[in-house]
Each structure stands twice: as structure tokens, then as C-alpha cells.
Amino acid sequence: MIKIDISMPKKYEIIIEKGAFNNIVKEIKEVYKGFRLAVITDENLYGLYGEQLRFSLLKESYDLKVIVIKPGESSKSFETLINIYSQLSGFLRRNDLIAAFGGGVVGDLAGFAASTYMRGVKLIQIPTTLLSQIDSSVGGKTAINLPEAKNLVGSFYHPERVIIDPLLLKSLPDKYIIDGLGEAIKYACIKDENLFNELMASKYNINENIEELIYACLNIKKEIVEKDEKDYGLRMLLNFGHTIGHAIEQYFNYAVSHGEAVCIGMYHITKNSQRVGFTKTNTVERLTALLENYNIKYNLPLSTAEIIKFIHSDKKNNSDFINLVLLKEIGNAYIQKVPLDNLYNFINVEQERL
Ligand SMILES: NC(=O)c1ccc[n+]([C@@H]2O[C@H](COP(=O)([O-])OP(=O)(O)OC[C@H]3O[C@@H](n4cnc5c(N)ncnc54)[C@H](O)[C@@H]3O)[C@@H](O)[C@H]2O)c1
Known part of the structure; x- marks a missing residue:
């Protein structure tokens, strides 16, 4: 135990x-x-x-x-x-x-x-x-x-x-195991490069040592939520991939699951933040390699204009800015305040893979 x-x-x-x-x-x-x-x-x-x-x-x-x-x-x-x-x-x-x-x-x-x-x-x-x-x-x-x-x-x-x-x-059907692995990849991306490498090396097996993966992820969650119970700062890091992810869930009327949507969100936000120079070169390539390692889809056909519409309706305040969670590099996430009129640069979900 x-x-x-x-x-x-x-x-x-x-x-x-x-x-x-x-x-x-x-x-x-x-x-x-x-x-x-x-x-x-x-x-x-x-x-x-x-x-x-x-x-x-x-x-x-x-x-x-x-x-x-x-x-x-x-x-x-x-x-x-x-x-x-x-x-x-x-x-x-x-x-x-x-x-x-x-x-x-x-x-x-x-x-x-x-x-x-x-x-x-x-x-x-x-x-x-x-x-x-x-x-x-x-x-x-x-x-x-x-x-x-x-x-x-x-x-x-x-x-x-x-x-x-x-x-x-x-x-649990495989589809939902994959969903959970997507969230595990999220934890690795925001806080723990070692976990990222272990996932890449397929260290965890659902039939054998899955409790170690659960423990690793919950320790990251503990560290974050104990410092920011009510989600005013640090806890927002847990929303990596979620701004686009929530919009995708609505776009597909929840036919795409939460975990799948978050993976697609992590991919697009990182692809864009790397393109504009906020994220270290090769980060999105590492992320996509890990997603592919688990056969997780991350590049569905989407309309950026539609996704932005959903993001506006999902926004829980009326300011002219939105807080986006970006990666500096694998294992190191931060919150970037982005003016709404510059959202397109970060939310573009139509480009091909880098
Ligand atoms: N509160 C939070 O901090 C937080 C964080 C992340 C996600 N969420 C929410 O979690 C929800 C998604 O949860 P989910 O991915 O667990 O999906 P879910 O609860 O819809 O479960 C997925 C499917 O698996 C089935 N299922 C569940 N356990 C099973 C088992 N052991 N064996 C067989 N079938 C089983 C369910 O009946 C369901 O059909 C979303 O609404 C999301 O917003 C909340």
C-alpha cells in the first residue's frame, strides 16, 4: 500500500x-x-x-x-x-x-x-x-x-x-487508459522531465507497476494544489493543454474525450509557442514522439476561428487578456498572459506539424 x-x-x-x-x-x-x-x-x-x-x-x-x-x-x-x-x-x-x-x-x-x-x-x-x-x-x-x-x-x-x-x-476500455496516459504526459511536461523520459522508455505497465505512475503523478498534483488550493496561480499549470482542449471537447460536442482533447491541446499550444520563440527548439518534436509512443492522436482537422469562439465563451472573466500555460521546455511550464487580440498566434490549430 x-x-x-x-x-x-x-x-x-x-x-x-x-x-x-x-x-x-x-x-x-x-x-x-x-x-x-x-x-x-x-x-x-x-x-x-x-x-x-x-x-x-x-x-x-x-x-x-x-x-x-x-x-x-x-x-x-x-x-x-x-x-x-x-x-x-x-x-x-x-x-x-x-x-x-x-x-x-x-x-x-x-x-x-x-x-x-x-x-x-x-x-x-x-x-x-x-x-x-x-x-x-x-x-x-x-x-x-x-x-x-x-x-x-x-x-x-x-x-x-x-x-x-x-x-x-x-x-477500463483501452480508449480511457490512453486518456489517462495523456494526463500523465501532461504532468511530465509541466513538472518532471524524468517522468517524461520514463514514459518515453515505456517504464510503466498497466498490468505491473501502474501504481508507481499513479504515485508519481499524484505527487506532482499534491505539490501544486497544496500551494494554490483555489487556483489563483501555480495550479493553473495543471491546465496545460486545457484551453484548446476544452474548446475541442465542445467543438465535437464531447464525442472527443477529455484526455484526447487535452493531448491535441498540448500539441497545438506547444507547436505555436515554439514557433513564436517562447519554447525551446525541439520541444514539440519530443512531445509528439511521446504521444506517438502511446498511439495518441494529436492532430485532428479543426477550424481555428471556431476554436477561438469556444475559448471566448469558456473564459471565466472579461479581461482583455488570457492566461495560457506554455512550456519553456519539457518539465518546465509557466503562465503567459496573452492579449486576446494576439490569441490566434498561440491557438492556430490548422498548421501542419513542424
Ligand atoms: N476535478 C478535477 O480536478 C478534474 C480534472 C481532470 C478532469 N476532470 C473531469 O473528468 C471528466 C472525465 O473523467 P474520465 O476521463 O474519468 O471519464 P468518465 O468518468 O466519463 O469515464 C469514462 C468511461 O469509462 C467508464 N468506466 C469508468 N471506470 C471504469 C472501469 N474501471 N471499468 C470499466 N469502465 C469504466 C465510465 O462508465 C465511462 O463510460 C471530465 O468531465 C473532466 O472535466 C476533472
């Missing part, structure tokens, strides 16, 4: 252990002494693990409600949220617990429900995708989407514990 202590200032532990899901009751009991709990999950996970989860919790006489949502980004919506509140009402009380069992969609949605229902009930995150195990379950960001933009309504709300079982990834 690997443990990571998070202090934001709320303190909680992340547990990384193959087979932790089989001991889920023990893990829950260490941080929650109550007997009533609501599990929020999606249909795919419920089909795969619902019976085992129910059996483990009911055996311990928990008063249990399992709320099952439709899989996919479209569930991060007000409609689903209201449905969750209705199912919670009359069942869950102030001191009770919500367990989020799923990927980033379930984690963000259940986290927001936990932070708002009765002004906040306890929360445990049990992430089941690689992306949620290395990123979204830690750091306290919760959200739902509005038709206008992604993650426009949300909160910062920390769990009592994050329980990560890498064995759950065995049932």
Missing part, C-alpha cells in the same frame, strides 16, 4: 493499493463512523461492480442507497444533479456520507452534490479510471457543465479519503 498525505488545509489521505476495492468497508470505516451512506456511480460501473459493492456494504448493515447515473459527460448537468438531490432527500442527513464510485464524471458530479446537499455532507472518492486516479479525484475541484461552457458551476470540496485500486483499471 502507498499512502499520500494531502494538506490543503483540510488533511486527508490517498490510499493506492491493488485490491483496495475488496477491502472497501475497512477503508471507509477508518474515516466514517456513521451507518448511512449513498453511493453515486454510473451504469457501466454498476454493471461490473455493483453487486460486489452492495454485498460488501449491506453485509456490514449499512443503510445504503445506490444512485446510478448514465455514463458520459452529458451527466455532468443540472438535470442529473437535481435527480440526485431528489434521491438523497429524505434519506441522507447532515453527518452522512456520499461515496463517489466512478471516473471523473461521477467524481465531479458527486463531489458537487456532496458539497451542496444540506450545505455539505461527507465525501469519499473511489476513482475508477486512470484519469481520475492520477488527477481528478485529488485537489477538491467539483463541477457540472452548463450548455455555455464546461465546469462553469462548481466548488472546492475535499473528500475524507481517496481510495485508489489500480486493479479496477483492468476493466
